[in-house]
Amino acid sequence: MQNKNILDIQSLNYTINKKVIISDISFNVNEGDFISIIGPNGSGKSTLIKLISDDIKADSGFIEILGKKLADWDPIELAKNRAILPQFNNLSFPFTVIDVIKMGRYAVEIKENENTIYQKLLEIFDLNDLEKQIYTTLSGGEKQRVQLARVISQIWSDSYHKKVLFLDEPTAFLDIKHQLSLFKFLKSLNDMGLTIIMVIHDISQAILHSNKIMLMKEAKLIDYGQVDKIINNDLLNEVFDVCFDIEHLKKNQILI
Amino acid sequence: MALYLIIGPVKISISQIIDIFINKFNFFQNEFPSYNKIHEMVLIDIRLPRLFMAILVGAGLAMSGAILQGLFRNPLIDPGFIGVSSGAAVGAMIAIMFSQFFYFYFNASISTFLLPILAISGSFTTTYLIYKMSKFANKTNIMTMLLSGIAVNALSGSIIGLFINFTTDLELRTFTFWTLGGLDSADWRVTLIASVIILTSISIIYSIRKKLDIFMLGDAQASHLGINVEALKKTIILLASTIVGISVAFCGMIGFIGLVTPHLIRLFIGPKHKYLIPGSALLGAIILIVSDIISKTIISPAQLPIGVVTSLIGAPFFIFLILKQKNKIGYAE
Numbered sequence: 001m002q003n004k005n006i007l008d009i010q011s012l013n014y015t016i017n018k019k020v021i022i023s024d025i026s027f028n029v030n031e032g033d034f035i036s037i038i039g040p041n042g043s044g045k046s047t048l049i050k051l052i053s054d055d056i057k058a059d060s061g062f063i064e065i066l067g068k069k070l071a072d073w074d075p076i077e078l079a080k081n082r083a084i085l086p087q088f089n090n091l092s093f094p095f096t097v098i099d100v101i102k103m104g105r106y107a108v109e110i111k112e113n114e115n116t117i118y119q120k121l122l123e124i125f126d127l128n129d130l131e132k133q134i135y136t137t138l139s140g141g142e143k144q145r146v147q148l149a150r151v152i153s154q155i156w157s158d159s160y161h162k163k164v165l166f167l168d169e170p171t172a173f174l175d176i177k178h179q180l181s182l183f184k185f186l187k188s189l190n191d192m193g194l195t196i197i198m199v200i201h202d203i204s205q206a207i208l209h210s211n212k213i214m215l216m217k218e219a220k221l222i223d224y225g226q227v228d229k230i231i232n233n234d235l236l237n238e239v240f241d242v243c244f245d246i247e248h249l250k251k252n253q254i255l256i
Numbered sequence: 257m258a259l260y261l262i263i264g265p266v267k268i269s270i271s272q273i274i275d276i277f278i279n280k281f282n283f284f285q286n287e288f289p290s291y292n293k294i295h296e297m298v299l300i301d302i303r304l305p306r307l308f309m310a311i312l313v314g315a316g317l318a319m320s321g322a323i324l325q326g327l328f329r330n331p332l333i334d335p336g337f338i339g340v341s342s343g344a345a346v347g348a349m350i351a352i353m354f355s356q357f358f359y360f361y362f363n364a365s366i367s368t369f370l371l372p373i374l375a376i377s378g379s380f381t382t383t384y385l386i387y388k389m390s391k392f393a394n395k396t397n398i399m400t401m402l403l404s405g406i407a408v409n410a411l412s413g414s415i416i417g418l419f420i421n422f423t424t425d426l427e428l429r430t431f432t433f434w435t436l437g438g439l440d441s442a443d444w445r446v447t448l449i450a451s452v453i454i455l456t457s458i459s460i461i462y463s464i465r466k467k468l469d470i471f472m473l474g475d476a477q478a479s480h481l482g483i484n485v486e487a488l489k490k491t492i493i494l495l496a497s498t499i500v501g502i503s504v505a506f507c508g509m510i511g512f513i514g515l516v517t518p519h520l521i522r523l524f525i526g527p528k529h530k531y532l533i534p535g536s537a538l539l540g541a542i543i544l545i546v547s548d549i550i551s552k553t554i555i556s557p558a559q560l561p562i563g564v565v566t567s568l569i570g571a572p573f574f575i576f577l578i579l580k581q582k583n584k585i586g587y588a589e
Contacts, residue, residue: 079482084480094527
């Protein structure tokens with residue numbers, strides 16, 4: 001099972017109004033990888049996630065997920081093995097927190113111990129006191145935690161092999177305590193075999209939690225590989241156009 | 257419901273109603289019935305079908321309001337937004353203007369259904385146009401749909417305005433009363449047609465209740481969870497326009513039920529379609545029955561158009577609710 005291909009992307013292109021958003025991107029993701037996609041604003045990170053999620057169609061290129069072309073997947077089968085947290089989640093109807101989380105389990109056919117799962121998720125995302133609250137009345141951070149719980153509930157199972165999770169800025173609106181507990185939880189899922197690909201802006205957290213980093217700039221994939229290989233001053237300075245001190249970044253992570 | 261059957265220009269008492277039913281279904285023959293032929297005719301051929309029609313149309317309009325508010329993810333949407341009513345109005349206008357002409361060429365039985373047929377064709381045409389306009393790259397853009405709905409509604413309005421220039425006073429009066437709605441056309445034939453179509457639609461809507469809930473999360477989110485979003489949108493539009501189309505065709509435009517009813521249910525029971533759909537159907541039916549009782553009694557023996565009643569009660573009640581509840585539930589800005 002080691003090094004099995006979870007995601008195979010080849011020469012992906014996407015343009016809007018002649019503006020190139022994704023330019024000839026190819027890469028492979030192995031099972032059990034925890035990948036952080038980093039890059040400046042407008043570098044195409046979220047668009048890449050949307051293309052892989054089938055929210056938008058690429059102009060050209062090839063996406064294979066879990067060994068099958070994206071277009072060939074049955075929607076329900078795919079939903080059982082692949083969950084996505086989009087960057088923006090607008091829910092304007094007054095559902096309760098627990099109702100929103102339960103929606104995540106739509107594709108799951110055999111439903112047993114469902115309540116135990118929901119209780120665990122409420123605990124993990126610190127939502128115990130909010131279970132019966134109306135979603136629309138929550139704060140930004142609380143909403144984000146509900147959406148995370150919903151997305152995780154979709155793929156919750158005993159084994160996470162051959163399952164993949166895409167997260168577009170999962171830490172958005174979260175305070176530091178919830179950011180840390182989120183990463184701790186994601187790491188535990190990753191240890192159980194879940195493949196995770198996330199877009200994130202905090203480089204020190206990307207270094208700390210993921211095993212591989214994908215560096216994007218101006219619609220292109222600049223570099224992709226093991227954290228140590230990617231994270232060096234020259235490359236980061238070039239991509240982000242600021243002066244980095246990697247040693248400092250690495251010291252920061254120890255503090256956390 | 258019993259009240260509904262009692263009230264009207266011909267007074268029928270509860271004991272008479274029971275007698276009529278007992279005799280009608282041959283439980284036993286009463287040799288000295290407490291009612292006469294007129295009572296029986298009024299009850300069986302006028303009030304009963306009209307009661308069923310009120311239930312069907314009230315439930316149908318409320319439910320299509322509920323699913324359309326879901327489609328647009330906006331609690332202030334009315335079935336009118338997908339152009340059903342305005343298209344039907346153009347169809348009705350044509351039917352009324354050319355009724356002489358049609359009477360001349362077709363036999364009478366077709367002519368009775370002329371207005372409903374033209375109205376429902378009109379409503380499907382406009383809805384289809386709006387749906388097609390909002391398609392982009394194989395996806396339906398809901399925002400574009402809202403805008404094209406407004407544009408098509410305006411266009412229909414101007415077409416009607418144009419036609420009005422060529423109508424006689426009587427035709428204009430017929431048209432005006434049609435736009436205000438009424439259950440007068442409800443005989444058994446009409447009620448049967450409406451019940452087959454509306455009940456089928458209602459059961460389909462109830463069977464997709466879970467999908468409708470998840471659809472509220474957003475297009476992308478719903479499709480990530482395994483829902484075929486485009487098929488669902490098509491289903492919602494088709495079901496809503498069928499229900500509203502058939503209601504408008506037979507009963508004219510009955511305002512406010514589609515907007516207010518689901519809103520009320522969401523305020524008091526919540527937005528889950530498992531409760532929203534049957535709740536809206538029930539409340540919609542009740543509202544329309546009560547409105548029809550009011551419309552028949554308030555200026556009796558004449559009657560007020562039912563659309564006037566629903567809007568007259570609905571609008572102030574809705575304003576009151578918005579003012580009272582606006583802090584309770586934070587619909588997203």
